Amino acid sequence: YHNLIKLVSRAWTEGHYMRPRTDRNELEKYHEGLIVCSACLGGEIPKKIIQGQLIEAEEAIQWYKDLFGDDYYLELQRHEATVSNANHEAYPLQTIVNKQLVEYAQKYAIKLICTNDVHFVNEEHAEAHDRLICLSTGKDLDDPTRMLYTKQEWMKTCEEMNTIFADIPEALSNTLEICDKVE
Structure with missing residues (x-):
């Protein structure tokens, strides 16, 4: 757990480029106990x-x-x-x-x-997730170039x-x- 926290913290503070990132050197330092x-x-x-x-x-x-x-x-x-x-x-x-x-x-x-690549809890949340992606990427729902998910990304049983x-x-x-x- 401590190594995971170190990796996440360092990714946000030192490895951030558009989004948090961790490189192989960091993984080598803090790999113990991780799955x-x-x-x-x-x-x-x-x-x-x-x-x-x-x-x-x-x-x-x-x-x-x-x-x-x-x-x-x-x-x-x-x-x-x-x-x-x-x-x-x-x-x-x-x-x-x-x-x-x-x-x-x-x-x-x-x-x-x-x-399952979970992005929302229930199947019914697929449309809300779709709208959230539009908001976060600055795209309209009717934009054919917008990011689309499969709508299968709920927490499956x-x-x-x-x-x-x-x-x-x-x-x-x-x-x-x-x-x-x-x-």
């Missing part, structure tokens, strides 16, 4: 996979695995948009990233977890996650393993 996941499509490794930089993605995975050991997990997400005014590009990209992460998990003996990831039961159980590690 780390590979992140959503905006994370380092998924971005490299999407850009076809597979060698760089593997190098990054090895770096995190070497630093965090069994406290490093590869994170799978599935946000399939089901309404018209949502981001329909994320799910196909997640499918590509997930396939590659499953291969890397086997190759490097890294456990998979399944997560255990049953919902079990349905979404029924084909990867080990990722579901590994997710619970993290809960057991947290003090």
Whole structure:
């Protein structure tokens, strides 16, 4: 917990560039006791996979695995948009990233977890979240260039996650393993 607080504080006070950031040097200093996941499509490794930089993605995975050991997990997400005014590009990209992460998990003996990129509590809050994004980015709801989420980013129940990831039961159980590690 103390190392997490140090990293967050330093990111806000010393690493801030548009938003708080932490570099690898900081992670090396304050990694003890942290549990780390590979992140959503905006994370380092998924971005490299999407850009076809597979060698760089593997190098990054090895770096995190070497630093965090069994406290490093590869994170799978599935946000399939089901309404018209949502981001329909994320799910196909997640499918590509997930396939590659499953291969890397086997190759490097890294456990998979399944997560939902939570931005709001309940499904009913998707529209409010949409409006908040418009406000924070200075865009109108009818602007075709505005940022769109899939509207799947609510805190899903255990049953919902079990349905979404029924084909990867080990990722579901590994997710619970993290809960057991947290003090």
